[in-house]
Structure formats: C-alpha cells, structure tokens
Amino acid sequence: MNILFLGTSGVHQALIAANIYLKKPVTDFNSIPEFANVAVESSGFPIYVGEDKQGNQVYSLGAGDVEMAKKSIEDLRNVLGCSANDLIVKPVSVKGEKMLALLNHIPASLGGHLWHKLIPALILKNQLKTIYRDITQFV
Amino acid sequence: MKIIYHCYGGSHSSVMAAALHLGLLPKDRIPNETNLMAIPYFDKTTNADFGSIRLMGKDEYNNEVYVLGKKNGGDRYSNLLRGIAQILGEEEQLLAVNCMNRVNMFMKLGGFSSRKMGLVSLGRPVVIQGSRKAFLELVNLVEITRLRAMHMV
Numbered sequence: 001m002n003i004l005f006l007g008t009s010g011v012h013q014a015l016i017a018a019n020i021y022l023k024k025p026v027t028d029f030n031s032i033p034e035f036a037n038v039a040v041e042s043s044g045f046p047i048y049v050g051e052d053k054q055g056n057q058v059y060s061l062g063a064g065d066v067e068m069a070k071k072s073i074e075d076l077r078n079v080l081g082c083s084a085n086d087l088i089v090k091p092v093s094v095k096g097e098k099m100l101a102l103l104n105h106i107p108a109s110l111g112g113h114l115w116h117k118l119i120p121a122l123i124l125k126n127q128l129k130t131i132y133r134d135i136t137q138f139v
Numbered sequence: 140m141k142i143i144y145h146c147y148g149g150s151h152s153s154v155m156a157a158a159l160h161l162g163l164l165p166k167d168r169i170p171n172e173t174n175l176m177a178i179p180y181f182d183k184t185t186n187a188d189f190g191s192i193r194l195m196g197k198d199e200y201n202n203e204v205y206v207l208g209k210k211n212g213g214d215r216y217s218n219l220l221r222g223i224a225q226i227l228g229e230e231e232q233l234l235a236v237n238c239m240n241r242v243n244m245f246m247k248l249g250g251f252s253s254r255k256m257g258l259v260s261l262g263r264p265v266v267i268q269g270s271r272k273a274f275l276e277l278v279n280l281v282e283i284t285r286l287r288a289m290h291m292v
Binding site for chain 2: 072
C-alpha cells in the first residue's frame with residue numbers, strides 16, 4: 001500500500017508529517033531530506049520519503065488547495081481501478097499553511113533561503129506538536 | 140487508457156476538447172451557441188466541481204475521456220496526476236492534458252463572470268465568443284493528444 005501525506009506545501013508540513021510517521025527525527029528541519037526544496041516542490045510530483053515497517057511506501061505532496069487535490073487524487077485512484085487499499089491520502093493541516101504555499105512561489109533570487117527555509121521553519125516549529133498529535137491519531 | 144483534459148474550471152476549454160475528442164463536436168465547423176450549450180458540463184459547473192474527475196465518454200479506441208477543473212494548478216497538476224498514477228503502477232494508463240495554453244482572454248473573462256461571479260447573462264456570451272475563437276486551437280490540441288494516445292498504446 002502507499003500512504004500520501006498531502007499539504008499546501010509538500011516540502012514543509014506534509015514532509016515533516018511523513019517523517020514523523022516513519023519515526024524519523026524532525027527536530028532539526030535542516031536534516032530532513034528535501035525540506036524547503038522548492039525546486040522539487042514546483043515539479044508537482046510526489047516526493048518519496050521512505051517505507052514503514054509494514055512495507056508501505058510513504059510519500060509527501062504539496063498542492064495549494066488540499067481539499068481539491070484530495071478529491072482529484074481519490075477520483076484518479078478510482079478511475080485507474082484502484083482503491084484505498086492501494087493508496088491512502090492523509091491531509092496535513094497547520095496554521096499558516098496558505099502562507100507556506102505562497103512563500104514557495106517567491107523566486108530564489110529574492111532571498112530564497114529566508115522565504116523558503118527560515119520563515120517556514122519559524123511557522124512550523126510552533127506547529128510541531130499539532131502535527132505529532134495528528135499523526136499519532138492517524139496511526 | 141484514461142485521458143484527462145484539464146483547465147481552470149473544467150467548464151469550457153477542457154469540456155470542448157473532450158467533446159472534440161469524442162466527436163460530440165465536429166472538427167470542421169466552428170460551433171454556435173446551441174452546439175456549445177449542448178455539450179455536457181459546458182458553462183454549467185459549480186465550485187463543488189473543482190477537483191472532480193468527470194467522465195465525458197469513450198472514444199472509438201475505448202479510451203475513457205475525462206474532464207477536470209484544477210483552478211490555477213497549471214502544468215504542475217499534470218505532473219501531480221502522473222505522479223499518482225506512477226505510485227499506483229498505472230502510469231501507462233494515463234494521459235493528462237492541460238488546456239490552459241489554448242485559452243484566450245475572452246474565455247477567461249467570460250468564464251470568470253459566468254461561473255465564479257454567477258453573472259451568467261453577462262459572462263456566457265463572452266465565453267461563447269472566446270470559445271469560438273479558441274476552437275481551432277483546441278482542435279489542434281485534441282489532434283496532438285489523439286496521436287500521443289496512439290503512441291502510448
């Protein structure tokens with residue numbers, strides 16, 4: 001089975017949630033592979049994060065409008081003849097999530113490190129407990 | 140194969156492209172208002188339809204043709220759909236086609252007025268005018284898509 005963590009940004013809150021799910025350390029955001037990598041985010045492809053103990057493949061994905069994207073992904077899953085046994089979509093919601101998606105669109109030439117990494121890290125540091133709680137309930 | 144035409148609202152360009160693909164609209168004649176309004180979903184969707192993948196029909200090769208409104212998801216949304224198909228091991232089964240590069244200003248303004256603002260009497264004539272102007276562009280897109288679909292089989 002595949003598990004997809006879906007957020008407004010796939011390289012911020014959804015990626016952290018996927019790492020928490022896989023019991024990987026997340027306290028230092030900079031150590032999380034692909035964290036704040038807006039080039040990867042802009043491609044639109046899901047990011048492979050790892051495999052859990054049950055052998056499920058875990059992914060992170062960013063889509064500005066989470067509700068709309070969830071609907072499309074679940075519809076596509078059905079169109080392709082698959083079911084929730086093949087792919088589970090887990091939305092990840094945090095305060096300031098629209099801001100995180102917006103920051104991804106600021107060009108790197110206008111101080112990318114600040115907009116893509118430092119400000120999101122500040123926003124997410126305060127949201128870490130919320131994400132942990134959400135993932136604990138999901139498991 | 141599943142072919143998904145997508146645009147901003149899933150109400151005009153994607154629906155026209157799907158109708159052309161399925162032969163619901165003839166390719167050799169610019170459609171009038173009656174022809175356009177006879178297409179399922181044309182200028183009839185609501186906000187609740189955003190993100191829904193809706194079946195328009197099957198073509199002569201048994202390909203299923205769908206339409207989707209993805210707001211300003213751009214080409215990124217094609218990759219999103221392709222990525223999901225990849226995860227499910229069904230990448231060969233999907234062709235996602237972004238129609239937005241064939242959309243003109245009349246379609247954008249008319250579509251926004253009719254669907255988003257609910258000003259149908261104002262927006263519909265404008266979107267129909269724009270759809271007629273974009274017709275040959277959409278015919279071209281559909282021809283390219285049909286060729287791509289044949290190569291993918």
